[in-house]
Amino acid sequence: MGIGITPFSSTLRMNEGKRMHSQDANALGSLLSMAAQHKGKVMVACVFSLVAQLLSIAPFVILSFLIDRLVDDGSIQSTSVWPYVTAATLCLVFRYVFAGFAAVLSHITAYDILHHLRLAIAKKLPRLPLGFFNRKTSGQIRKVMLEDVEQMELFIGHNLPDLVGSTLLLLMTILILFWLDWRLALAAIAPLPIGFFAQALTISRNRESRSLFFTASEKMNTTMVQYIHGMPVIKAFTRTESSFNKYVDSVSECSYYEDIMCEHWALPMTLFQVAANANMLLILPLGSLLWLHGHVTISALVLVLLIGLGLGGIIQQLIMMGSFLEQQVEGRKRIDTLLFSTELPEVENPATPQDASLRVEHVSFAYEDNDILRDVNVNLEPGRFLALVGPSGAGKSTLAKLILRFWDVKNGAIRLGGADIRQVDANELMRHVSFVFQNIFLFNDTVAANLRVGKPDATQEELEAAARAARCHDFIMALPNGYEYVVGEKGGALSGGEKQRLCIARALLKNAPILVLDEATAFVDPENEADIQLALNALVHDKTLIVVAHRLSTITSADEIVVLDGGIVAARGTHVRLLAESELYRNLWQAHVASKEWRLNQKKGGDLHD
């Protein structure tokens, strides 16, 4: 297994090696403690596996007894042979019975573990800060939940019982060999250290490439998911070739590391194969000499040959299991990374927001080293409307996400209804805030089910009222099954604007006192814009509204507009005041008006051609 020599010379690599070593050890510990939680069934499965293994060599021992009888007593009757044959047959039959029981038990346990592990991961995901999902792609999480968890089934269902059975069989075989004759036993095991050395060499040479291979395979997974999910964009932008090449590159990277591992593996493995089967060259001449001089019986010699030659096979099996174990340790590492990711801290004495006011106090924030927001202040009374505007990359979406606690602020505090959001229980926070983001997500379910995400027990009347307020009812009724229409993955047949209005209806149903809306830039045709504006008006009248605005015409009525530039507040005020006082806002407004006129001209041009 992958714990051993660190083959790198530089300090950096030594440290990296040590880190990997301790991660491997931790992951192995997790694997074993997972087995220990079901120790009753796991131990019985291991014992059954061991018995099955012992029964596999028992017929050879019986055969040697028979040979003894034949040699010592030449006049043996054929009927005397039958008990030996029957015993050997029974051993073989029971070998498979025990192996079968071991497999059934270990698989029952394995599937139980699989079930609980998948549930544990699924329960963990909602407890993670929302920012976690910005960092990890769905492809990476999918790989952990499907493939890495599957490795645990292989560990409990196959590897562990086989590993225990084969290790004990190896020891038992060596003991029997020494019991038969110590000189022949030494001859049988003499080449094995060479085999072990070869294996240790493979492991140490492959340590780095193995880790790189697993990272490359994770990348391949992500690329594959993106290749499939992004197919409409890829085709629309005729990026089929470049996207396919990206996918091919990730596959090639994977096979590159596979090739390296094979190269590292080829020579030591060949050496091992030769060594594992070379003991016959020692046993046969030495055994013949010992027999000629009367030091061993013919039956002992035959038995040494039969089980001694099997030693290579047992070790080969152990080595194969060792390499499976490496994969399982690697899978467990990824599962643990997810399971032990830092959750939003539990609040000891949770605070409750008293109203729908929002205060952003001297907030600074950095994703990594560079500050994205610096000393930002906002004060919003309940029921008021705040717009965040500014050039691309100014930090508008980041500020909106901080209000939802995607991440915690670096300095300062964000208060909802007077309570620091770090002191508010995560569920309570979500009860007070609704949000509609640019990357709209709809479940592959009916329109009604998607709306009910906002309020699971909403009546049909409530659904329709929310849909009417968000300007969705008419297009929903025009769908083939109305509210029972299955929208399909990513919203299927709905337009971008329609999907956004569905999300607004969902937020309306949730009826949280504060709404954060990261306005989408993509769905800007005038009809949609007017409809979205009306949908927003429905939200505004009794809610505190924070809108990250790209279409400035939708926020001219905001109580306060905060202009962000390079992470700092460059100006603030109403639309009219900012037009008079802020050059940056004026420029943004002029750019917006120009783009609207351009779209209008484009449309007129289109109409003329029609």
Ligand SMILES: Nc1ncnc2c1ncn2[C@@H]1O[C@H](COP(=O)(O)OP(=O)(O)OP(=O)(O)O)[C@@H](O)[C@H]1O
């Ligand atoms: N998850 C992230 N990790 C690291 N950097 C990020 C992350 N999200 C955003 N950034 C960076 O933070 C900066 C501010 O991004 P943000 O999305 O908040 O800007 P924005 O004003 O909303 O831009 P836009 O109008 O284009 O949506 C950008 O430089 C962006 O590259």
